[in-house]
Every structure is written in structure tokens, then in C-alpha cells.
Amino acid sequence: MTEQLTEFEELKNRLAEITDLVKVAGLVGWDQRVFMPPAGGPVRAEQNATLSRIIHEKFTDPELGRLLDSLASYEDSQPYDSDEASLIRTTRADYQKAVRVPAELRVELSRAASLGYEAWHEARATNNYELLRPHLERNIELRHRYVECFAPYDDPYDPLLDDYERGMKTAEVAAVFDELKPALKELVAVVGDRDAVDTSFLNGSFPASEQKDFALRVLDSFGFDPTAWRFDETVHPFASSIGIDDIRLTGRYDEAHFGDGLFAAMHEFGH
Numbered sequence: 001m002t003e004q005l006t007e008f009e010e011l012k013n014r015l016a017e018i019t020d021l022v023k024v025a026g027l028v029g030w031d032q033r034v035f036m037p038p039a040g041g042p043v044r045a046e047q048n049a050t051l052s053r054i055i056h057e058k059f060t061d062p063e064l065g066r067l068l069d070s071l072a073s074y075e076d077s078q079p080y081d082s083d084e085a086s087l088i089r090t091t092r093a094d095y096q097k098a099v100r101v102p103a104e105l106r107v108e109l110s111r112a113a114s115l116g117y118e119a120w121h122e123a124r125a126t127n128n129y130e131l132l133r134p135h136l137e138r139n140i141e142l143r144h145r146y147v148e149c150f151a152p153y154d155d156p157y158d159p160l161l162d163d164y165e166r167g168m169k170t171a172e173v174a175a176v177f178d179e180l181k182p183a184l185k186e187l188v189a190v191v192g193d194r195d196a197v198d199t200s201f202l203n204g205s206f207p208a209s210e211q212k213d214f215a216l217r218v219l220d221s222f223g224f225d226p227t228a229w230r231f232d233e234t235v236h237p238f239a240s241s242i243g244i245d246d247i248r249l250t251g252r253y254d255e256a257h258f259g260d261g262l263f264a265a266m267h268e269f270g271h
Contacts, residue, residue, distance in 0.1 A: 004074040008084065011067045015091065018058050023242050025051040030240045030248045032114070034232045041118035045111050052110035053103055060099045068092045093166060100149045109146065112138050121235055208233075208253040208261075215251060215265040222269060237264045239271035 025048065032044050058064075071088050078085040116135035123131040143160070150159040155170035162168065216231060229247035240248040249268045253261035 004071060007067055007070055008074060008088075011064075011071065011088070011091070014058070014061075014064060014067070015087075018055060021051060021055045021058070025055065026240050027242050030242070032117070033234050033236075033238070034248075034250060038118070038121075041115065045114035045118075048114045049107045049111040053107045056098065056101070056103050056106045059095065060103070064091075065095060065099070068095060097150075097162075101146065102149075105142065105145055105149070109139075109142050112142055124235065202259045203257055206253075206255055206258040208255055211253045211255075211258065211261045212251070215262050218262065219249075219265060219269050231265065237268050239268040 028044070028047060028051065032040075032048075036044060068088065068091060075085045075088040080086075112135065116132070116139050119132050119135040123129060144156075147153070147156050147159050153159060157170045161170060161173065212231075212233070219231065220226060225245070228245040229249060231249045231251065233252055234250040235252065237249075237251045239250070242248060249265070251261055251265040251268065
């Protein structure tokens with residue numbers, strides 16, 4: 001048991017180092033979407049790719065797999081929902097999936113996503129889809145290659161869905177929507193028959209600075225430690241957890257329309 005406790009501590013130390021790197025990558029991604037000058041995109045893509053390679057190589061290290069195998073009996077000796085058993089079990093599942101993905105593919109996925117974001121940013125600003133098209137095609141191609149790492153599968157979307165809902169199958173999601181669809185169609189029909197709500201008061205002139213000030217006052221009222229989060233502007237709002245006391249929130253504002261910015265801020269704060 002003493003040896004297994006030592007190995008469990010080693011597992012936690014390895015995962016802590018990997019988590020630190022993942023959070024650094026998250027910080028780099030946050031900077032890209034909030035403060036990075038536009039010309040920095042290509043270099044940032046390489047930085048993201050380098051971090052992805054290091055993280056992937058550390059997580060797929062055979063020594064990590066050996067630790068997980070060695071800790072199987074320790075895992076079985078702990079309550080199923082204990083921190084110890086849960087950490088070993090979920091890490092094993094992540095490890096078994098990660099080792100099926102070549103490092104170069106993981107690197108290319110990161111690079112393409114980063115370059116694609118910059119292309120989307122420009123395409124959105126200029127309303128020019130053709131700027132995004134080759135990056136979208138590249139990302140879809142890479143995702144197909146990623147999916148093939150997990151063949152055979154019942155549905156090509158299964159490996160992608162599993163990244164976010166472990167064990168969930170596309171067929172299960174389809175069954176849920178098949179159950180919901182009739183009721184949702186009925187609800188839409190009922191709402192559609194009602195008189196339109198007058199939202200004209202939301203249209204006008206609302207300076208972004210004043211919208212942000214109002215949003216911050218609303219977020220402050222939620223009661224979280226004000227020294228543990230910050231709120232900045234970006235093109236597409238998101239929330240990022242760099243650490244338990246380092247939460248990055250973002251929003252955007254339409255000066256001709258009030259409401260979207262506030263609700264986006266509250267939505268991201270909810271994360």
C-alpha cells in the first residue's frame with residue numbers, strides 16, 4: 001500500500017504539471033482573442049502548436065500508462081466515487097484516448113485552429129467568407145483524421161462527442177431530440193401565433209463604455225470575489241478558467257442595440 005500511495009502521488013504530480021501547461025495554453029489563447037495585435041497570428045499559431053506538442057507528449061508518456069496500470073488495485077480498493085478512484089479512472093480513459101492520436105496530428109489540429117480563428121476574425125470584419133473557406137476545409141479534414149484514430153465506431157461523430165460527454169453516443173443524442181422535437185414544434189407554433197413583443201426600447205444609442213459599466217455592476221451584484229476575475233472585450237464572448245482564482249470573462253457590445261451585451265456577460269459569468 002505504501003508503494004501505491006507513492007505512485008499515486010507521482011501520478012498527481014505528473015498531472016499537476018500537465019494541468020499547469022494546459023492552463024498556460026489557455027492563457028495564451030485568451031490573449032490571442034483579447035489583446036494580441038492582428039499581425040501576431042502566425043507566430044501565435046506556432047506557439048500554440050508547440051504547447052500542444054509538449055502537453056501531448058507528457059500525457060502520452062508510457063510511464064504515465066505504467067503508473068495507471070500499477071494503480072489498478074489501489075483504485076479498486078477505494079470507493080468508486082472517491083477522489084482517488086475517480087482521478088485514476090478518468091485519467092486512464094483520457095490516456096487511452098490520447099495515445100491513439102499521433103503527436104503530429106495533435107499539433108496540426110492546434111495550429112489549424114489558431115490560424116482559422118484569425119482568418120474567421122478577418123472574414124467576419126470584412127464579410128468575406130472566402131477568407132475563411134480554406135481554413136474551415138483544413139480543420140474539417142484534420143477532424144476527419146482525428147475521428148479515424150478511433151475506428152471502428154458506430155457513427156463518425158461518436159469520438160468527437162465523447163470528448164465532451166464521455167461515453168455518450170450520437171444515437172443517444174438523436175433519440176433525445178426525436179423525443180423533444182414534437183413538443184418543441186408545438187411550442188414554436190404557439191409562440192409564433194402570439195402578438196410580437198415590442199422591443200423597440202432596446203434600439204437606440206448605447207455607448208459601449210456605458211454598457212460595459214452597467215454589465216459590470218450587474219456582475220458585481222452576483223457576489224463573487226472581485227479580485228478573482230476580470231472582464232474584457234472580444235469579438236466572440238467566452239469564459240476561460242486560468243486558475244481557481246483567475247477567471248477571464250469577455251463580452252462585446254452593439255451600440256445600436258441594448259441587451260445582447262448584458263445577457264452575454266451574464267451568460268459567461270454563469271460558467
